[in-house]
Amino acid sequence: MLNAGAITTEAETRVGISDPEADLLSPNLDHLVAAINATADLTFGSEASVGSSLVARTADRLEGLKWLGKHPEIADEVIADPVFLCGLPRSGTTFFQYLFDRDERFRLIRTWEVSEPSPPPGADPGSVRRRKAAEAERRKTHRIAGFDAMHLSDADGPEECHAFLEQSYSSAGFHNLMNVPEYFDYLMSTDLTPAYRVHKRQLQLLQWRTPRPRWALKHPNHVIATDAILEVYPDARFVITHRDPVQILASISKMTLKLRESRSNSPVDPHLVGRQMLDFIQRHVDRIMTFSDSPDGTRATHVDYYRLVDDPITVMAEVHSALDLDSPPAVREAVADWYSRNPKGSRGSNPYALEDFGLDGDMVAEQFGRYMCRFGIPREQVGLGTDRSNV
Structure with a gap:
């Protein structure tokens, strides 16, 4: 069984300092470890791997504090x-991220920076060793059957914020990796402001002594923490993608099943996954609706997934305008070039069916009817748009 105190102690020993944020963040770690021990049912090797990962993310945070002290x-x-x-998970946010990465006016987190963020790039120009290590880790992860088709990732490509939130044990994605519903319940009820203060510090470390383009920060689960984000980043803007929640639910259920099967000590029940992911998506939708109807909702630009994947150049220009930017020819050409080199299915297909998870599409659509009406989201049919569910 995992032990929260042992995880913290091992990270402190590795970095050589005591954790000054332990009292603030230990409740998050305690709830996560308790949920893993209670319901995750990990294999011996997977439990050891999860423990090592939590030590590593804790050490990343402590290394950052060490650099800040110097x-x-x-x-x-x-x-x-x-x-x-x-946006909702599986709604094209990774695809959008890669389009933003064609624009040199934006700074995105790199995959290798997530894997090993210290020393800061400003103190380690080139970071050759870490880039190679990240590529080796990426290849290892993508040995999971079909993972390349489910999620777009490159060692030197843009990456999302999940690992920076893992530094404070505050990532909703833990519930996709493992069966930890009690931890997800806790996360949805706790103040995530401290987690985003850690997140900001990590960005400051990455930015130090380097050029300072505007950050574009991708993570679907940011939608559950807009209040905390605005507390830490008062001038933040949001770009939120919207796709048929029936398709989203089928896709996230398949991904969750695959991720859990690679770690579980016993067969994973797809119907349990379906029920949990229905709740997972519903609670994300609830947060989107609450934020969109609040005074701060004007900070968000809403994007139709189907228009995005069919006509990314036009949609990117619209998003640029909403962010008070122009859309110069060089950026349009870069977006068009990347889009042409990454056609549908270029990294494999990702078939899925909601029925495999014990759920009925019409009932799901009815449950999310208010959300779909609010943002004009169509039911997804064969031939409607381009399926970029792997992004």
């Missing part, structure tokens, strides 16, 4: 007007 000016780095790319 160079207190890091805390003065300004993260100006960040753009949070989010």
Whole structure:
């Protein structure tokens, strides 16, 4: 069984400092570890791997604090007007992220920076060793059958914020990796502001001594924490993608099943996964609706998934305009070039069926009817748009 205290102690020993944020963040770790021990049913090897990962993410945070102690000016780095790319999981946010990465006016987190964020790039120009290590880890992860088709990822490509939230044990994605519903319940009821303070510090470390383009920060689950994000980043803007929740639910259920099967000590019940993911998506939708109807909802630009994948150049221009930017020819050409080189199915197909998870599409559509009406989301049919469910 995992032990929260042992995880913290091992990370402290590795980095050589005591954790000054332990009291603030230990409740998150305690709830996560308790849920893993109670319901995750991990294999011996997977339990050891999860424990090692939690030690590594804790050590990443402590390494950042160590750099901050040596160079207190890091805390003065300004993260100006960040753009949070989010939406329901499996709604095209990764595809959108790769399009933003064609624009040199934006700074995105790199995969290798997530894998090993210290030393800061400003103190380690080139970071050759870490880039190679990230590619080796990526290849290992993608040995899971069909994972390349489910999620677009490159060692030097843009990456989402999940690992930076894992530093504070505050990532909703843990519930996709493992059966930890009690942890997800806890996460949805706790204040995530401390987690985003850790997140901001990590961006300051990455930005220190380097150019300062505007950050574009992708993570679907940012939608559950818009209040915390605005507390930490008062000038933040949001770009939120919308897709048929019936298809989203089928896709996230398949991904969750695959991820859990690779770690579970016993067969994973797809119907349990379906029920849990229905709740998972419903609670994300609830947060989107609440935020969109609030005074801060004007900070969000809403994007139709189907228009995005069919005509990314036009949609990107519209998003640029909403962010008070122009859409210069060089950016349009870069977007068009990437789109042409990454056609549908280029990394494999990702078939899925909602019925495999014990759910009925019409009933799901009825449950999410208010959300679909609010944002004009159509039911997804064969031939409607281009399926970019792997992104």
